[in-house]
Amino acid sequence: MTWSIPIGTVKGTVIRVHLTFFLFLLWIGGAHYAQGGQEAALKGVAFMLLLFLCVLLHEFGHVFAARRYGVRTPDITLLPIGGVARLERIPEQPSQELIIAAAGPAVNVVIAAVLYLVLGGSLQPEALEPRTAGDNLLSSLLVANVFLVLFNLIPAFPMDGGRMLRALLAYRLGFGRATQIAASIGQGVAFLLGFLGLFGNPMLLFIAVFVYLGAASEAHAVQMRQVSQGMLVSDAMVTRFESLSPLSRIEDAVQCLIHTTQHEFPIVDGAGVLRGILTRDDMIRALRDQGPETSVTEVMQRDIPTVHRLQSLENALRLLQEKRLPAIAVTDNAGQLVGLVTPENIGETMMVLAARPERRATSPRGAPDRTRSPWG
Numbered sequence: 001m002t003w004s005i006p007i008g009t010v011k012g013t014v015i016r017v018h019l020t021f022f023l024f025l026l027w028i029g030g031a032h033y034a035q036g037g038q039e040a041a042l043k044g045v046a047f048m049l050l051l052f053l054c055v056l057l058h059e060f061g062h063v064f065a066a067r068r069y070g071v072r073t074p075d076i077t078l079l080p081i082g083g084v085a086r087l088e089r090i091p092e093q094p095s096q097e098l099i100i101a102a103a104g105p106a107v108n109v110v111i112a113a114v115l116y117l118v119l120g121g122s123l124q125p126e127a128l129e130p131r132t133a134g135d136n137l138l139s140s141l142l143v144a145n146v147f148l149v150l151f152n153l154i155p156a157f158p159m160d161g162g163r164m165l166r167a168l169l170a171y172r173l174g175f176g177r178a179t180q181i182a183a184s185i186g187q188g189v190a191f192l193l194g195f196l197g198l199f200g201n202p203m204l205l206f207i208a209v210f211v212y213l214g215a216a217s218e219a220h221a222v223q224m225r226q227v228s229q230g231m232l233v234s235d236a237m238v239t240r241f242e243s244l245s246p247l248s249r250i251e252d253a254v255q256c257l258i259h260t261t262q263h264e265f266p267i268v269d270g271a272g273v274l275r276g277i278l279t280r281d282d283m284i285r286a287l288r289d290q291g292p293e294t295s296v297t298e299v300m301q302r303d304i305p306t307v308h309r310l311q312s313l314e315n316a317l318r319l320l321q322e323k324r325l326p327a328i329a330v331t332d333n334a335g336q337l338v339g340l341v342t343p344e345n346i347g348e349t350m351m352v353l354a355a356r357p358e359r360r361a362t363s364p365r366g367a368p369d370r371t372r373s374p375w376g
Ligand SMILES: [Zn+2]
Pocket: 058, 059, 062, 104, 105, 152, 160
C-alpha cells in the first residue's frame, strides 16, 4: 500500500498523487471558504492545482534530461510538500548530474519568464502577499515559481541545489568525496534552517528535518555503492542457505522458515537452476489465502535476475536498489545457483568492511579507485 493514486503515464513515467495531497486541497479550499466564501475557495484550489502543475513540469524537466543519458524514471509522486521523481539511478558523471539537477529549476525559470511576459512585464505588488493568492492568479503563480527556483537551489540534498553542488565538487574531488562534502554542507544548512525556524516560520523546522535526513541517506547510499566497487559478487554473497524444490508446498516452506533465519528461499530444480524466489511475506500470504497445500511455484517471484559469481558487486547492488528485489541469484559457469545477494547481507558486508582499517586505504582486490577516497 503506497497511499498514492496513479493519474496517468507520460513516456513510461507513471504520475502518482499521494492521498494527503487531496486532503491538502480540501484544507486549502476550506480555509479560503472560511475567509471569502465559494469564489475564494475555487480560486484558492485553482491556484494550488496550477502550482502543482508547475511542480510536475519541474519534475519532467529532470525526467527528460535524465532520458538523454539513458536513465529511466519509473514514477513521479506529487505530495503536498512537492514532487519526487524516482530516477532509476544518478549518473556519476558530474556533467550529467549537473544537467539533470539543473533541468528542474530551469523549467520554473522558463514558466516565470513566460508569465512575466504574459503580464506585460509588470508585477502587482499584492501578489507577494500569500493571503491574496488567487486574486491575481498569474502574478501569484509567477511569484510561486520564483520561490520554487530559490527553494530548489538551496545547496543541500535532496534539493536540486545539493545535487548541483555535488556535481560541481565532483569535477575536482571525485564522486565520493564530493558527496561527503555536499552532505556535510547540506546538514549545516539544515541546522541553520532549523535555527531560523525556531524563531520564525515553523515551516522551516519541517524543511530542516527533511533536508537533514536527505543528506544522511544520500551519503549512505553512495557509501554503499563505493564499497561495492572493486568487490566481486562472490565476496559478499550468502553461500549457506536452504532451498526448496519446485515440488515443495507452502507447508514445507513454512518449516524452513521456522528452522532457519532465512527470509528468502530459492526454488531450485533438479539441475541446480533457480526457478524463482519465495519470500517470507509471499509465503505467509499464501498460507492465509490459499492454504498449506499450495505449490511454492504458484506464489514464488519468477523474474529474479542472475549474476555470475565473478561479476562486480556494484552491478548486483544497483539491480537490488533499482528494482527493489528481495534477492539476486548468483550462478557459476554452468548456470547453477551458488549464492544469493540480499540487502541484509550487503549491509553486513558493509559493517565488516567498515571495521577493517586496512581496507580503507585501498580498494579491495586492487581495483581501480575511481574516486580517490572511497570511504565516508
Ligand atoms: Zn527538482
